[in-house]
Amino acid sequence: MSLSAQGGAPWKFRGDATASVDAITAVEFDPDVELLWICDAFGTLMSFSLQAQGQGEAPAWVNYSSFSVSSRPAASIFFLNVGGERMVTVADREVIRGYKRGGVPMMCLPQPSAAQSYIDLFQANNATGAMFYTGNAGLTRLLLDDQQTEQLTVPTEEATVVALKQCDQWVATGSATGAVYVRSASDLSIVGHVAASRNRVMALEVFGNTVMAAYSERSATSFVKVFDVRKMSEAVTTIADIPSGNVTQMRRYQDGFGLSSDRAFLLSPGGFHIIQLDQERPIFSSSPLSEGSCTAVAVSPSNMCAAIGNDKGSFYALAHPATCDDYVMSTFVQPVRPKHPVYHHSWEEPNIAEGFDDAADVGALASTWPEEDYMILTVPQKLRCINYESHSIVTNEWGLTRADSCLPDPKDKLSSILPNPYPFNTQLGDDPACAQEALLELRKDVKRKHKSSRGGGGGGGYSPMEDSLQVCYSVHHKLDWRSYNEIAQRAIGIDNSFPECWITPLLQSLYLCQPPEFPIRKVILRHMCRREFCMTCEMSFVFSNMLATSASVMGMKGDALPPIVQVAHLIRTMRQLRAFTSAGVFQRPKNRDDAVAKMHLAQRLVLETLHKDLQDQKAYPFMNYEAPPEYEGAIASLFGTEFTSNGRVHIEPRFYWEVPGSALKVDEGLQHLLKQLEGYKDQVQIKRLPPIIVLLLNPEHSNLKPPTSLKISRAGKEDYNYVLNSNIVHLADDVEDTGNFLSQQRIKDDSFALVNDYRVTAPMKMQDLERLVPALRSYSAVVTFYALDNLVTPPYARLDDSRAPNLWHLVGPLLTNDVLARPLLRDPTRQAFKSPLSSYTEIRAGDLVAVDAEYVVLKWATRDGGNEMFYVSQRKPHMGLARVSCILSSEDGDERTIVDDYVHIPEEIEDYVTQYSGIHPGDLDPLESSKSLTSLKSTYLKLRALVDGGVVFVGHGLAQDFRVCNIVVPRKQIIDTLEMFHKAGSRYLSLRFLAYHVLGESVQEDEHDSIEDARTSLRLYRKYEQLKREGTFESVLDHLLAKGAETSWYVPDTKSMFRDTPQTPPVSVMGSPVFEKMAKAVAEVEDKEDDVFDMAVAAAAAAVAATTDDDDEDEDEDEDDTAPTASEVLEAVRRSLEQ
Known part of the structure; x- marks a missing residue:
């Protein structure tokens, strides 16, 4: 970029620098210190200072700090004053953040949930501290006052707000329809507006009583209209013939050396333009940039310096022609020391908020980056390769054999055999030069159709070289x-x-x-x-x-x-x-x-x-x-x-x-x-x-x-x-x-x-x-x-075979002393799991270990709408391991809980599914949890130790548990009761159904508990062994399947006091050959309970009637009002049952 060759240029070029590997989205000058702030497309905020180099060398831009501030590109950078200290302020999608200049967080202000669902456009006033942003609910104003937040939200008249700008008095919004609304900055009431037109608003600028709006025309040109807030019906002046149809940003500044002080930068992909409010044409248009397009512009508070960023990660520094060799960006003036200072003692800490921190090491990088092993990666230029071999279409070698790689979804009701989607050679025309283009368009059309059919759960034919279909886990x-x-x-x-x-x-x-x-x-x-x-x-x-x-x-x-x-x-x-x-x-x-x-x-x-x-x-x-x-x-x-x-x-x-x-x-x-x-x-x-x-x-x-x-x-x-x-x-x-x-x-x-x-x-x-x-x-x-x-392999690993290393003796001690859990426990003496084992060696090869795992749903990016071919669609949410319980059993009746881990999850949790997991909010947070919390790595190593120790795992649906636990267990070490109590072609039986009908136990009535589920699986296996020894397992399984289908697999809730179901046991239990005696005993017990219940109801009714008779003697009320209510009857029944 060179301005010296352009005569009469209002700015002169003062060097450039590379700040990022991606586009620059925001540029701003620090109001107090000599720093230039840059934000890139990765949400990284960087500051640069111009420092002198060796003798005879020009000053160079040196990085002062760099830290990540946002999950999306920030379009603006502001400097709010909080507690007498400036903080660099940017807006993320759902939160507003403030930082010290070195990267230390000062403010994290979530938006009020009742106001907006997200933050779209954001503006802040450095003088008043007011913040404005648009979202799904309209325009919101936030004001920080003594750490308190005042919030006001009003709906916007525009369908789509594409521009937002503010000053001390006004807030202006522009829409894609060309409408501009100006509101009061104090109460967001409308003070004026510009009607919609055929032109789109590209950028806004507001100062004093003046509003500037940049519009784009269909003729690939732009114009700027200047309005007075007191009379918005017509423009004061129009600046036309701007040779660009895409104005990306407008920035007003005051030129104290020109004929008119009010000027503005207009950025376009090809360069920038300078406009003056009293002129009808741009007073200056730059030549195209040598590399990239202009994306952001800023003017220093002194109005003597400017900076422009581009989409290649570089920025250009500009200086006013009237400046000397010094490049002074800020307006900060060192206070004058009084001639006769008065000294006094003060116990307050010295104020180091202004400018750089005095305590910081001047030779170190003041940011969140690590100091050791630090290096700056340079981005190489894109390589140009010579195409010395052309690709040609060879007849019958287009890779059309695709049926062998088809992976249909088992739930797919469509035919898994699809016709060949490609045409014959005769359908490609006679021009060989057009054959490749025709095939490519056909390919895209087939892919679009196939993607839409896959969204409904269908399968499809994919070759080994294409992206594999995602399998429902x-x-x-x-x-x-x-x-x-x-x-x-x-x-x-x-x-x-x-x-x-x-x-x-x-x-x-x-x-x-x-x-x-x-x-x-x-x-x-x-x-x-x-x-x-x-x-x-x-x-x-x-x-x-x-x-x-x-x-x-x-x-x-x-x-x-x-x-x-x-x-x-x-x-x-x-x-x-x-x-x-x-x-x-x-x-x-x-x-x-x-x-x-x-x-x-x-x-x-x-x-x-x-x-x-x-x-x-x-x-x-x-x-x-x-x-x-x-x-x-x-x-x-x-x-x-x-x-x-x-x-x-x-x-x-x-x-x-x-x-x-x-x-x-x-x-x-x-x-x-x-x-x-x-x-x-x-x-x-x-x-x-x-x-x-x-x-x-x-x-x-x-x-x-x-x-x-x-x-x-x-x-x-x-x-x-x-x-x-x-x-x-x-x-x-x-x-x-x-x-x-x-x-x-x-x-x-x-x-x-x-x-x-x-x-x-x-x-x-x-x-x-x-x-x-x-x-x-x-x-x-x-x-x-x-x-x-x-x-060859390094000497220390040459004796390793092709099997995974056995970690039994290395990680086995974690089963009795989880040293990896200590950093996550607030109170280790109370929260740490107490193992019943004195040593991990008490676990022997062949011992049974019942295991059960619980999961939560992670909030994870599933599919990006703008890129279907990269982020594949998801059929189920991503599950995160939340709790694992293991019960050791060396013999019948031995049920010792050796593992009960709550797993720390640093990601955002979308759904705790408490009913099915038993996990509540806060259970997995180290700052709130009262559980035996540990890391995911520790839980894996404990399971790995048990696998390498040769134990046999017992559980119900272990394939899913081991998949989420991310561990591989040999089949000889797996006993799955889900498969044991299953007959080919029939339904898989739930743990709750089997526990009720086989063990006579009620589980999973409120929330799932992994210890209870693991213990139930262990007892089911013990019962299975007993039935196998007696030779009655097959007949019992047939009877359970028949009665389960007859009762629609219903399992009653035994915790209900007043049951809607009959008081007799279910038909499947009464007819079961395993529990024929138990059914009779249950019926006798329930008959006795019914007699006690009837006696209690009668006594309660008599007590309520006596109470109401006493009340009738004192008060003259209607007969309906003196009748006992349902709550009174229930309370009387409760007291009678207690007696």
Whole structure:
């Protein structure tokens, strides 16, 4: 951007800087100190100061603070005065937040629930402290006064408010219809308005008695009308012929050196314009920006400085031509010291609220970012690749064989066999140049129709290369998973229930890298720390589940587990880590290139987090576990490219390589890059190439294909031979389609399998895999793993086999002493669970452990309306584990509760489903809970210890419990009473039904209790064993099914005092051969209770009658009024029963 070349420019260019990796949404100058504030599209607020550099160098913009303030882009930044201190104020969707300049939160003001459901447009007055915002209910005014909030909401006359602006006296709103309403800032009463027109209001500005409104015309031009609040019926002046049809922002300022002091910035995508209120045309129009479009503008309080942000994350600093070399932004004036000061003693703390904090370290970054391992990531320019090979349509090779991958929903009533949606070649016309475009349009139309039919629960035909259908998790155990995974003994599929499951190809690449050694897998499996949220720990748990699942497939075929594992806990943990949240990894991608950029970002963050977790393991030791020597540098030794500078300074290992866009082939590009680095011998030298190379390819979805082998030669040094281990592939229809990710994994030698969520193909040659690519979708490899052909496992892990490590003795002590729960307990002595065991070794292999779990519904993003192809639709809400109870039983009658964990859930809970979970609000909050609260990680490790200890789990519907617990249990260690009391083709019996009819017990009458449910499952199994020994189980089950159908599976509520049902036992109980004697005894007892009840009613009636007779003697009332009421009868019955 250059203004010097434009004569008569009202501003001069004073430098630029890059502030973010995404668009700048707001710019504002600090009113008190020399700071420029920037907010980007990720909701991150940053401040910059202009600091002098070395002698002869121009001043540069230096970052002072940076912190996350909002879950959405903030459009405005304000500075409110609270308690004599300025706070930077922004609005989120449902809350208004204020911060100190260093990032310390000062205010979190939720909007009144009765006022609005959300905050749309937001404005605040720095002088009066009044805040205004629009939402679903209209316009709201908030005023902070002595920490009290005054609130006023009025409806708006406009259908859609697109602009909001305020000053000390007025508040103006503009609509898409062209109407402008001006209200009083004190009571929001309307003082004037501009009628609707054919033009749309783009921006507003209000000051004094003047209102400025920018309109867009259909002729791709804009104009600004200036109104007087006292006479809004006609415009005072009109500034026309603005060469832009899209004015993004208008900012008024005063130019004290011009002929007229009132001027304004008008931003447009191509540049900016300066208008003057007494002129009919813009007085200045800038040339187009060198990069990006203008998105935000600000003018300093001194009116001598300005700043403009663009959509590329950069901002430009402007200065008034009348300014000197100093760039003074604020109007702050240092107070003059009096000539004769009066000194006095004061016990008050010195006021450090103005400007910077005196206590802050001037050399440190004053923000919420961590100081150690801090680095600023530069954003590389988008790569341009030469298309040296064109894609052509080959007859009969369009990947039309799709029926083999169809995964129908079991509840689908439609036909699962769909006709082939593609036309014959004769329907594509005679012009070969139009065939590809015609096929692409047909493809989009078919996808739209199929998506709409899937919304109703239907299935559909999807090829192995397309995004897998999401499976309803309530029927996981009913599906024939092996038909979707042809090599379950080597590769395990991953569940795709969460929208963030697009990241799972990275897990597969780490898990399957370099067979049969699998060095990365073995390194991660050895990690264990005590942090509540640790990505490497959760990844280790996922890999253990995958190994346990593969072991079951390789063992007994009848006991093979479904070849699919859950990653819900891993994704939930990653969403709690600052590195992933601040980078916006899981935010919705905008288009195809943005989706690829997020995968590249996720790859870098995963490797960096793995490296950091291994280094921090000694700082967070888990009990007595000690990592092997050299373990903390394992990721760096496997992935890191080590550099030296001038032979002395060692640079941090780099975990990835970006292939230059000018390369025609991957190996040639890397060879050229290495030669360039080796050429700078005085600056940078490569010390060691990594055993595993991770390449980031094709950011713009070009067709650069990785070869199956890679040879890197270095002058005077040994050659490196690498083999391809995995490709993460992205498929998309066009530039606007975010597409889906899958991976190609090397299984053995030069055979690769296609892994797409739970869909895993048989191993085949790479060229055969490429034939599965639909000709209608753009195909590009974006992340590639290469490993040395002679790479072996680190020495400390060479003896590890292909089974998951046994953690019985490592984590078993948690069963008696939960050290991970202590940080979450307010009163550990009262809240901590008291185990009946003196040592975990009292639990023996083969002991029965009854288990039951309760869940709550998490508030989770299910589907984004603007991007159907990336965030798949959900069939059921996401459940979070809330409580787990385990009862140990070594023999009949032994029922000891060894686990009763309430699980801490940091996410927002949408529904506690208290009736079915027994969980109440506050039970899972460390600040309010009175329960034995612990972490999700601790609960998993306790269950893992029991699994590795060889116990046998008993429960009712254990498949669902283990799925939510994210643990894999071998079938030989599972006894499920849901399956025991089930006959093929008949209904599954509920726990409450079985407890009432088989055990004669009533459960789940009010709220579910996991201890009660686990104990009931254990007793059902004991009864099952008894019936099996007596040889009567089959007849009892048949009788229960028959009587259950006869009584509509009704279970009476035995806690009701006055029952509406007959006083005799249910028919199913009376006719049961198991409880023939019990039915007779129950009838006799209830007959006695009926006699007592009748006697009590009679006595109560007599007592009430005597009372009313006494009352009749004193008062003369009607006969109806003296009759006993129902409440009086009930109270008399209660007293009689007590007697």
